[in-house]
Amino acid sequence: xxxxxxxxxxxxxxxxxxxGSSQNADIRYLTRFRTEDPFAYIKKPGEKxxxxxxxxxxxxxxxxxxxxxxTRGEAGLLDIIKDEPLKHRAYARMIANLTGPxxxxxxxxxxxxxxxxxxxxxxxxxxxxxxxxRAIKSxxxxxxxxxxxxxxxxxxxxxxxxxxxxxxxxxxxxHDNHPVTSEQVRSLIHKTLMDYGCHAIDTIVTCGKDxxxxxxLGSGPLMESxxxxxDTFPADDMTGYFTDMTRTVVKGEPSVELLEMYNAVRDAHDxxxxxxxxxxLGSSVHQAVVDLFAEKGxxxxxxxxxxxxxxxxGLEVHEQPTLGPAGGALxxxxxxxxxxxxxxxxxxxxxxxxxxxxxxxxxxxFTQFPREFILR
Amino acid sequence: xxxxxxxxxxxxxxxxxxxGSSQNADIRYLTRFRTEDPFAYIKKPGEKxxxxxxxxxxxxxxxxxxxxxxTRGEAGLLDIIKDEPLKHRAYARMIANLTGPxxxxxxxxxxxxxxxxxxxxxxxxxxxxxxxxRAIKSxxxxxxxxxxxxxxxxxxxxxxxxxxxxxxxxxxxxHDNHPVTSEQVRSLIHKTLMDYGCHAIDTIVTCGKDxxxxxxLGSGPLMESxxxxxDTFPADDMTGYFTDMTRTVVKGEPSVELLEMYNAVRDAHDxxxxxxxxxxLGSSVHQAVVDLFAEKGxxxxxxxxxxxxxxxxGLEVHEQPTLGPAGGALxxxxxxxxxxxxxxxxxxxxxxxxxxxxxxxxxxxFTQFPREFILR
Numbered sequence: 001x002x003x004x005x006x007x008x009x010x011x012x013x014x015x016x017x018x019x020g021s022s023q024n025a026d027i028r029y030l031t032r033f034r035t036e037d038p039f040a041y042i043k044k045p046g047e048k049x050x051x052x053x054x055x056x057x058x059x060x061x062x063x064x065x066x067x068x069x070x071t072r073g074e075a076g077l078l079d080i081i082k083d084e085p086l087k088h089r090a091y092a093r094m095i096a097n098l099t100g101p102x103x104x105x106x107x108x109x110x111x112x113x114x115x116x117x118x119x120x121x122x123x124x125x126x127x128x129x130x131x132x133x134r135a136i137k138s139x140x141x142x143x144x145x146x147x148x149x150x151x152x153x154x155x156x157x158x159x160x161x162x163x164x165x166x167x168x169x170x171x172x173x174x175h176d177n178h179p180v181t182s183e184q185v186r187s188l189i190h191k192t193l194m195d196y197g198c199h200a201i202d203t204i205v206t207c208g209k210d211x212x213x214x215x216x217l218g219s220g221p222l223m224e225s226x227x228x229x230x231d232t233f234p235a236d237d238m239t240g241y242f243t244d245m246t247r248t249v250v251k252g253e254p255s256v257e258l259l260e261m262y263n264a265v266r267d268a269h270d271x272x273x274x275x276x277x278x279x280x281l282g283s284s285v286h287q288a289v290v291d292l293f294a295e296k297g298x299x300x301x302x303x304x305x306x307x308x309x310x311x312x313x314g315l316e317v318h319e320q321p322t323l324g325p326a327g328g329a330l331x332x333x334x335x336x337x338x339x340x341x342x343x344x345x346x347x348x349x350x351x352x353x354x355x356x357x358x359x360x361x362x363x364x365x366f367t368q369f370p371r372e373f374i375l376r
Numbered sequence: 377x378x379x380x381x382x383x384x385x386x387x388x389x390x391x392x393x394x395x396g397s398s399q400n401a402d403i404r405y406l407t408r409f410r411t412e413d414p415f416a417y418i419k420k421p422g423e424k425x426x427x428x429x430x431x432x433x434x435x436x437x438x439x440x441x442x443x444x445x446x447t448r449g450e451a452g453l454l455d456i457i458k459d460e461p462l463k464h465r466a467y468a469r470m471i472a473n474l475t476g477p478x479x480x481x482x483x484x485x486x487x488x489x490x491x492x493x494x495x496x497x498x499x500x501x502x503x504x505x506x507x508x509x510r511a512i513k514s515x516x517x518x519x520x521x522x523x524x525x526x527x528x529x530x531x532x533x534x535x536x537x538x539x540x541x542x543x544x545x546x547x548x549x550x551h552d553n554h555p556v557t558s559e560q561v562r563s564l565i566h567k568t569l570m571d572y573g574c575h576a577i578d579t580i581v582t583c584g585k586d587x588x589x590x591x592x593l594g595s596g597p598l599m600e601s602x603x604x605x606x607d608t609f610p611a612d613d614m615t616g617y618f619t620d621m622t623r624t625v626v627k628g629e630p631s632v633e634l635l636e637m638y639n640a641v642r643d644a645h646d647x648x649x650x651x652x653x654x655x656x657l658g659s660s661v662h663q664a665v666v667d668l669f670a671e672k673g674x675x676x677x678x679x680x681x682x683x684x685x686x687x688x689x690g691l692e693v694h695e696q697p698t699l700g701p702a703g704g705a706l707x708x709x710x711x712x713x714x715x716x717x718x719x720x721x722x723x724x725x726x727x728x729x730x731x732x733x734x735x736x737x738x739x740x741x742f743t744q745f746p747r748e749f750i751l752r
Contacts, residue, residue: 023399034578036693056683060591081702086503088483107464111490112483112501125488127462190570194563201575201613202410215436237577307432317412326457 004030005045007104007129014100016043016126017117019091019110025315026106026130028240033065038110040075040091041067042098052077052094088112096120106130135312135320136333141241142357145313145335148236149243149355149366151196155189156247156369159205159230162188163251164375168224173251182207182218185230193234200234204246211248211349214307214341225252227262227348233317242317244337245367246353251375261342261350262373264296268340269352269371272309272323276338276356276363282327285309289340303344310337313355334358335366380406381421383480383505390476392419392502393493395467395486401691402482402506404616409441414486416451416467417443418474428453428470464488472496482506511688511696512709517617518733521689521711524612525619525731525742527572531565532623532745535581535606538564539627540751544600549627558583558594561606569610576610580622587624587725590683590717601628603638603724609693618693620713621743622729627751637718637726638749640672644716645728645747648685648699652714652732652739658703661685665716679720686713689731710734711742 008016018041022028030041031051043049050068052075053061061069072078077094084090091113095103104124105114117123137145166173166180173180182205189203206218208226222228231246248262268289275285286309290300298304308324313335321327321334330336336358341351354367384392394417398404406417407427419425426444428451429437437445448454453470460466467489471479480500481490493499513521542549542556549556558581565579582594584602598604607622624638644665651661662685666676674680684700689711697703697710706712712734717727730743 055678056590059589060593088501088503105487107486107488109487110483111481111485111487112503114487115490115501125464125491127464127488187570190575191567194566194570199566199575199577213435214432217436302431 003133004043004049004129007126008043008045011104011124011126013102013104013124014044015098015102016049016104016106017041017095017099017109018106018130019113020108022240024108025134025240025319026108028315029130029134031065031067033061033067034240040095042095044099052098089116092116092120131320134314136331137314137335137357138333141314142333142335144236144239144241145243145355146366148198148234148239148241149245150368151193151198152232152234152243152245153367153369154196155192155200155232155234156230156245158192159185159189160247160249160372160375163222163228163249166222166251168252171224173222173224179221181221183220185222186218189230189232193232197237198234199237200232203233204229204231206349209345209348212303212343212345212347214343214349214351222251225250225254227254227258227350229349229351231351231353235317240315242313242315243355243366244313244317244339244353245355245369246339246341246351247369247371248350248352249373249375254374255347257344257347258350259373260296261298261344261347264293264298265340265342265350265352266371266373267296268292268305269338269354272338272340273354273356273363273365276310276323276330276336276358278330278332278358278360280330282310282321282323282330283325285330286324286327293340293342298342304342305340306343307341310339310353312336330358332357332359336363338363379509380419380425380505383502384419384421387480387500387502389478389480389500390420391474391478392425392480392482393417393471393475393485394482394506395489396484398616400484401510401616401695402484404691405506405510407441407443409437409443410616416471418471420475428474465492468492468496507696510690512707513690513711513733514709517690518709518711520612520615520617521619521731521733522742524574524610524615524617525621526744527569527574528608528610528619528621529743529745530572531568531608531610532606532621534568535561535565536623536625536748536751539598539604539625542598542627544628547600549598549600555597557597559596561598562594565606565608569608573613574610575613576608579609580605580607582725585721585724588679588719588721588723590719590725590727598627601626601630603630603634603726605725605727607727607729611693616691618689618691619731619742620689620693620715620729621731621745622715622717622727623745623747624726624728625749625751630750631723633720633723634726635749636672637674637720637723640669640674641716641718641726641728642747642749643672644668644681645714645730648714648716649730649732649739649741652686652699652706652712652734654706654708654734654736656706658686658697658699658706659701661706662700662703669716669718674718680718681716682719683717686715686729688712706734708735712739714739 715729
């Protein structure tokens with residue numbers, strides 16, 4: 001990665017060092033290796049970065065990782081731990097032996113090893129170069145996210161078809177003589193995603209007043225004429241790339257307030273997607289939506305539009321850039337959500353969310369599934 | 377948590393501070409809160425620990441977390457970021473304002489914030505108190521792991537039944553006129569787990585020579601008379617607790633070498649489970665299995681028994697304690713795997729793995745599913 005070489009050279013360091021499992025998106029990005037167990041990654045300018053892992057993972061790493069691979073034995077760790085039982089100290093000594101006297105560490109580096117390294121090397125902090133690099137996706141990465149979204153469109157279609165096919169009995173939606181529940185809709189989405197090699201946890205399926213809590217998970221039977229918010233953020237099992245999608249529907253007749261809220265959110269969604277393009281400021285796009293809501297009488301305090309308009313999506317479900325007050329200029333290759341929402345404790349919530357790429361022409365939505373509020 | 381209070385008091389600190397998402401098992405343990413987004417957790421002796429999170433998560437956190445909850449606004453972060461745009465610096469200032477002058481940080485604490493805190497507070501490193509505390513499970517935690525394992529037993533039963541019901545055509549196992557594949561068995565396990573509110577990724581289903589790579593994932597058709605290793609490590613969606621389970625089967629007639637290997641692994645599995653109990657050394661239990669294998673002519677070098685006998689299981693799939701050369705005394709409340717294996721490049725691999733609790737009486741296996749090698 002040329003940009004990481006520049007960061008290392010600019011800081012005067014001999015090497016960049018990261019440490020973590022593939023749950024750490026920077027590590028995943030630098031190595032493309034999947035493992036539950038944390039490992040060290042070391043990159044010197046002009047050389048291929050390498051990872052230090054256990055013997056058991058060695059062959060798989062050679063096959064699957066884009067980094068070079070060294071075993072803990074080859075890296076000297078097994079000798080070091082003989083006289084240094086404290087793991088963070090042993091790792092610091094191993095790293096210092098491999099890097100040279102000046103190193104640069106990311107902000108997410110574990111403090112235990114990092115603090116120990118300060119007594120062995122000259123340490124500089126990198127506040128987030130890899131995170132910044134990750135925010136601009138290659139065509140290959142964009143294809144990967146587009147493909148997770150394609151699976152997500154199908155899963156959402158099945159979920160909404162189930163709600164559509166339901167019939168109310170005393171206000172509770174029923175299908176095949178059973179109440180349709182949040183859990184059932186969530187499970188249908190998760191199983192459909194699985195058929196496409198993707199997985200989601202914590203998909204939101206809320207109904208009624210619960211929809212006013214943007215992060216509530218939802219449980220129990222779904223109700224007639226009440227808002228139903230379905231928000232899922234799956235990742236591809238193999239690539240680790242996320243996408244993020246929300247639809248709000250109602251089966252039956254929404255109240256006038258709810259219908260007006262939906263129309264405002266739909267207009268805000270259109271406006272956001274129209275304004276996103278290379279060069280636009282994330283803060284301005286967000287503000288335009290705030291203004292649109294204000295015009296229609298919806299505030300942005302503790303109720304109303306209470307969150308940012310959107311966020312970057314990639315190896316993390318929330319990453320750079322930001323469509324919110326702190327958002328800078330958007331760039332070709334950013335992948336972002338556009339997700340306006342309105343939340344009122346006494347009515348409920350409405351949110352619509354697409355994920356797509358920022359281009360010079362505008363917002364290239366990966367989400368193709370239509371918006372349809374009232375299901376007949 | 378009394379033990380954390382002791383750690384804080386012993387170090388002379390005013391507060392313990394952690395920072396991470398619920399993917400960090402310590403954070404998950406201290407708060408029982410699930411979120412993708414990292415947050416600060418602060419604990420003062422004699423007081424309830426509290427977490428600092430965004431407004432959007434506030435109500436859910438109040439409901440779901442065992443920690444007290446403060447919004448970023450209440451914690452002063454929103455004011456601090458007005459004149460400190462660098463996130464790790466802003467967080468350090470916020471934390472220092474909330475803690476008092478002396479703090480203790482876990483080894484996993486992010487280096488960016490930790491390094492910054494060194495200029496604001498007196499910082500002590502805690503190498504792993506919470507990890508150590510987590511290694512001894514309460515009855516409630518044991519019930520949670522037992523329940524994930526019960527679901528895993530069912531998923532394994534379905535997977536093995538599918539292999540059992542298959543018939544070979546030209547050496548390839550078939551069911552319903554289609555080849556039975558690794559992917560199909562993996563998907564069956566994952567979907568079954570989902571029905572029980574659990575999820576697994578990267579379940580290993582290998583066949584033939586691939587089984588000699590303990591961490592290969594496996595793909596393609598399963599073969600007659602070849603070893604099939606199925607290793608799954610699911611977690612409960614809600615509680616986050618893992619379990620870990622492996623079975624090795626063959627459909628058809630195994631070679632004599634393979635059958636002898638299986639019998640040795642089964643005997644080692646029995647021996648390991650017999651020796652695990654309160655007070656036993658993890659290193660001794662491991663060594664006893666090494667010795668058993670050696671007696672039967674199986675070494676422990678780059679082939680043979682190449683890994684540790686077992687590991688702790690909880691909010692991480694691999695955690696303390698260790699059944700291996702570095703393992704100390706086992707304690708009532710530890711939950712561990714017992715998973716001997718043998719791996720030879722020219723024959724394949726065999727592994728058997730149960731998860732259970734350490735008690736004064738011995739190993740209380742959560743895994744109830746029987747071992748059956750040759751499927752008729």
